Amino acid sequence: MDSLTQFALGAAIGTAVLGRRIGPRRAAIAGGVLGTLPDLDVLLPFDGPIDGFVEHRGWTHSLFVHSLLAVPIGEGLRRLWRARGRVPDLPRLEVWAAVWLVLTTHALLDWTTTYGTRILWPLSDVPYALSWIFIIDPLYTLPLLIAVLGALILGARWRGVRRGAVVGLVLSTAYLGWTGVAQGIAEAKVRAALAAGGVTPERITMIPMPFNSLLWRGIAIDGARYINVYRSVLDDRVEAPLHIHPRHLAHDRALDAYPPPQRVERFSDGNYAYRRDGEDILIADIRMGVTPNYVFTFRVGRVVAGEDAGSAVIEPAPVERREGGHDPAGIGWLWTRIFDEDAVRAE
Template sequence: MDTLTHALSGALLARATAPATPGPGALTTRARMTVGFVAAAFPDSDIVLRLFGALPYLDLHRGVTHSIILLPAWALLLAWLFSRFSRQRYSWRAIYGTAALGIAIHIAGDIFTAYGTMVLAPFSYHRFALPFTFIIDPYFTGIIVIGLAAAMLRRQRRYPAIIAMMLLGGYVGFQGVLHSQAIKVGETYVEAHGLGGAGAEVHAIPQPLSPFNWKIIVSRGDDYYEALINLWRTHKLNPPNPPSGISGIWGRVASNYQPVSAATWVHYRRFGITESQSMLAREAWSQEVFTRYRQFVMFPFLDRIESAENGVCVWFLDLRFTTPSLPPSLGFGVCRDSAAGPWRLGHAAGAFGTDTISELLGMKREGD
C-alpha cells in the first residue's frame, strides 16, 4: 500500500481512539493525529535500502520495520523523538500508545496486499500475505480521506473517525469475500481441465481500478495459467477507440478484465517455450547472483532473452506484478558478456515507481 494512504490511516486511527476528555499531559487531538500520521508512515523508512541496490530493497523491504516483534521498540523510538523535539514537551509515555497504533495499522494494511510482509522478523523472514487489496486502491484511500474530513468538521467528536474505521474494515472484509469467489473460478478451471491430480494450486491477486478486478493464477510446477476477470461485469468490455490521455490508458487497462464467462486463460512457462530458451533460462535462473530473486518471487516466468554480439541477458518477471497495458514491475535478469563470462545482475525502473525490465510485457503467450 502506498505510504500516503498508510499515513492517513494512522491519523484516522489516532482520532478514532482519542479519549473523549484528555487527561493532564495527554496529547491534544491535533498532536495525536500528527503522531499517528508520522508513525504510520515510519515502516516505509526502509526505502533507504534502495541506496544498496534494487535487489536488496526487494529482498528486505517490509522486513524489520514491519515486524510486530520489533513494534514496541520502534514505537518507543518514535515516542522519544517526538518527546525530545516537539514544541510542546510531551512525556514519551503520552505518545507511545499512539505511535504503536500507527505502526500497527501500517503493518495490517500491508498484510492485505500481495507483496508479503515479514511480521516476525528478525526471527523469521517468511512473508505473510492476505491478497485482498491492490497496492493503490482509491476506494480504500477515499474512505480514509472522507473519514478524516468528517472528523475535522466535527472536531469535538470522534464518531466520524470511528465510523470510517468500521467502513474500512467492512471494505476489506468485502474484498475477502471477492477473493474467495475468484478462487472458486480458478478451482472450476482446474476441475474442467483435469489439473486437480497434478498438484495444481489456485491463487487470486487483486488488481487496479476496481475491487471486482482479479487475476487468477493456477500454478502447476513450472507452468502457470492466468485469467483476468471482473466479478461484477456481465458483458464484454472493449478498449476505448482511439485511446487517448489518462482516461484512455485506464480504459485500456480496465478492458482486460472480462466477465468470468468470457475469461481468456493464458499459459506461461517458467523457462520459456522452446527447448533452446529453456536450457539458457535454467542456467541463468540457477546463478548465485539470482538467489535473492528466486527466494522472493512466487510465479516467475521468462520474459525475454536479449542477445548482443557475444553477450546475452535473460530476463524474468513475477506474475504477481504484471498489469495489463502497463509496464511490469519487479522484474530482474542476469547478463553475461560472453559464453564463458560471469553472470551479473540486471534491472530497470518501471510502473508504480518499482523495478521492471520492459515497457510492456513482451512474453509470447499461448491461449487455451
C-alpha cells in the same frame, strides 16, 4: 499500501485515540507521520536492485520491532508535547498504545497486499502476503481520508471529529474484510475455469486487479508454464479464457548457482518467469503487473553463445532493473471486464 493510505490510516488512529487529549489536528499529524515511518526503509542502502526489491518491508515492518519501538517513541512524543507546554501530562499507556496501533496496523495492512511483508521478523524471514487488496484502492482509502481531512481542516470545531475517525476506521476495515471474501469467490471461479479446461495446476495465486476488488487474476503454476485466468466476482460462466505462457525454466537451470535470480524466485513464492530480450536473460515476479509488463523485472544473465533455447550458453550478468511497458487501454479494459465476460484481454 501507498503512502497516502498509510498516512490516512495512521492519522485516523491518532485522531481516534489521542484527539481528545492533544487536539485532533495534532493527533492526526502525529499519527500520519508515524504511519509512514516503516516505509523509510526505501532510504536504506542496498547492494543492488534485487536486494532493494526483496528487502523492502523487512525488519521495519516487523510486529516485534514495532512493539519494542512503541515505548521509546511514545515516551519521546509525550515528553516533547509536555515540554512545549501545549498539552497536559498524558497517560503513558495511552500514548504508547496509540503509537503501537499506528505502527502495527501499517504492517498488517501491507500484509494484506501482494508484496511480501516480513511481519514476524526475526522469528521468521518469510515475506507473508494475503494478496487481498491492490496497493491503491480508493474504496479503502476514502473513508479514512474524509475523516482525516475533517480533523485537519476543522479540528476541534467539528464536534464529532473523533467519532468520524472511528467511523472511517470501521468502514475501511469492513471493506478490507470484503476483499478477503471477494478473493475467495474469485478463486473458486478460477479453479472451476481451470478444471473446465483440463488443467490441474501445482498452485494458484490470486491477485487483485488495479484499483478494485471485483476483478481478479489467478496465476496457475503448471510446471514449465503459467496460466493467467481473469475472473470477476460477477461472472456467471464456468469456462474462461486460459492465457498460457512459458516460464523458460532452462534459463533458471543455467543460472542456478547465481544468487540474485534465486532471491527473486524465493521472494515471489514460486511465481516467477524468465524470458529472453535480445542477448539478455530477464526474470520477473509475475504477481505484480500483467503479461508482459511486470513491474519487477531484472536482467540477470546474458547469452554468450548459441541462438536457440536448447543450445544457448548463458552466463550471469550484472543485475539491472528493466522498466515494464505501459498499456494505455489496460484501465479501460479492466472496468469493462468487471461486468462483461466477453471482454477478453489479449496476451
